[in-house]
Amino acid sequence: MNAVELIERKRDAGTLTSDEIKWLITSYTNDTVADYQMSAMAMAIFLNGLNAEELAAWTEAMLHSGDVLDFSDIDAPKADKHSTGGVGDKVSIPLGPMVAVCGVAIPMMSGRGLGHTGGTLDKLESIPGFTTGLDPATFRKVLDKTGLVLAGQSETLVPADRKLYALRDASGTVASIPLISSSIMSKKLAEGLDALVLDVKFGSGAFMTDTARARELAETMVGIGKSHGVDTVALMTDMNTPLGRQVGNANEIAESIEVLRGEGPDDLTEVTLELGVQMLLQTGVAPDAETARERLNRSVEDGSALEKFMEVVEAQGGDPAAIENPDLLPSTGKHWTIEAKEAGFVSVCDARSIGIAGMRLGAGRARKEDTIDPAVGITVLAKPGDEVEVGTPLAVLEYRHQARLDEALRILEHSWTISEEAPEPTPLILDLIE
């Protein structure tokens, strides 16, 4: 086969066969197809798309570019959750223990934050001692012992994606639905799952701000999962406003613990429960949504979910005392409060600018090589529908450096909109795609 011929075909809106796609991905992984050929192909795909069959073949070829995990010897059903990323989205952290307690094995592989969105790995690493870089044997050992493991993607899984993602990032071909969905799904399908639930976010703080595009992404990913024989559903959830009250790292762990104690904010708790319900239904662990919700709530009420989290933290080298007493999590001790300058109802609390402000404080990365300050972050105190007076606190910023605080404050200047009337409430969970 010939790379130029395949590029020309896709350029002219033609169709590639499964064998051709397999050859292309394999040759790219082993460096016989060049970066400059793959970036031209990525641009042709960006502009001309992939049909469902091509997309299934592309994902399949990606996932077989490296190791594929096999947990078939574990009796429990295996499931994972993936979010397209948002501001204050720490759902994976309480969700994992709650679902694991109900009898689902969760080999969870998460990512790091970039830009205005945070990453589960960064948040977990704010727990003193906690390690997310596990070798395959340790990964398996933790999963066997606790039924849950919270780690980074293994280097040996889907090497084609690692290479292709870096190339897309440098060649203007990131925001393509077939390329995004095959990137996400190849990594998830390499985990050897029975079921996968996706949290596809839309709104200002989401990767896909537009609802229609987010829906297209959700439908595409669900289609890929099903064509691969993995039960896949997606919730479409609102990311115009940060999820929960905490945006940062250590403070997001503290808020996750609140959820596990039954004291979390309503929006965060609701999204966590709804995703958990889907996982219990998909794996057949619960016969219906009501039962699923009861079991998840019980895992919180009887303390078993929190205990499970402490068990996993300990198994991955973290200090469980910091979970029991979140005051032991990193803190700078330096706070700054933003107050409302007018009275009325909060109509907008903009996730994107709050995410960017958090990044400027040091809670996120502008570039991949930036380091994270686990202690800094933003506590959001006023959200859409809340009534405020002049002087009512809108947010508290935990900061380390004055210059970074100043920069964050400038960004936050227009993050809240105060209106005379209370805004119409909008649904937090827009739709279930299955």
Place this chain on the structure above:
Amino acid sequence: MNAVELIERKRDAGTLTSDEIKWLITSYTNDTVADYQMSAMAMAIFLNGLNAEELAAWTEAMLHSGDVLDFSDIDAPKADKHSTGGVGDKVSIPLGPMVAVCGVAIPMMSGRGLGHTGGTLDKLESIPGFTTGLDPATFRKVLDKTGLVLAGQSETLVPADRKLYALRDASGTVASIPLISSSIMSKKLAEGLDALVLDVKFGSGAFMTDTARARELAETMVGIGKSHGVDTVALMTDMNTPLGRQVGNANEIAESIEVLRGEGPDDLTEVTLELGVQMLLQTGVAPDAETARERLNRSVEDGSALEKFMEVVEAQGGDPAAIENPDLLPSTGKHWTIEAKEAGFVSVCDARSIGIAGMRLGAGRARKEDTIDPAVGITVLAKPGDEVEVGTPLAVLEYRHQARLDEALRILEHSWTISEEAPEPTPLILDLIE
């Protein structure tokens, strides 16, 4: 500036500014923009185009990526001709001397053959001793002495194009009108010309088989030339049938000499004269087409054009005796005749397959690194409209190796179509774009 941002803009069908284009081409030439970024940009341009202003800026940036020739100290008007390439297209060789004799200085830079089309440089190099790789000083010396030089593109001219062309070739982005036209025109405009005539071919043996696409290419290139202040016109000429009777290298030189002796075939002579007329009109050397044609014909009749050619051949190290007596040009002495298998009128004599057969004989290159056998080639004896009997010779192949002859004969099996009725004559020169 940022390459990714510019790629994304063109990807989304936006417009690039002249400064952005200049930065991109400069950065690509000095390796700070990567091949994989430029190939993604080339694909975005392939699919979303460049507007007239962008195209002018792109060409301008390319032509200033290296040296730009300056012949302003030469009193005579400077002109060149470029053909998009065809089978049997040796027009440059008789045209140069004829126009030079009329008082136009011609710093002609030509290319090599690839695929089914031949190249002027390869043909010239079949003259014993003739050198096309001239350093700038020698190039200028030959031009000063004879008013005509027939050489390859200097390495120092338009380095961006050399790099970009190789990249496009390997990334499926060759057949894009903005990229083709800026590639051709940047090289021609770097020659420091007053006038340029283009021969844009259409039909089976042309790069652009489709007439409408060929017209678009012609109009685009004429537009670029004018926006750069160089008088540019294009003839659109038929390339469904080989031009002249000879397809090869040494045999094409022999046929060029026939034209210079006034004994060339009608089609080749007509295209040569028409291009020459345009050059004399563009440079103001002749006041009208009739006078121009008379002067060109006179240059043949009085032997001055042939003498000019011998002068140039000698100046570039070639043996002028081989021009006086073409029997001294390379030959294998081995010939094979193809005969008509039925009686009737030739309705098709397919340029493309004849070009490919010539390449298989050794007259052309399948890959850039292939070497040319100057002696082999095809003499086409029957062309559309000719009446043939069973056994009438259609072509004579001069060959060196039996296996290559067999391969060429297989390819030529369907190159001629014999019909009961004579075909409708079609115009050789379809249009003049100015």
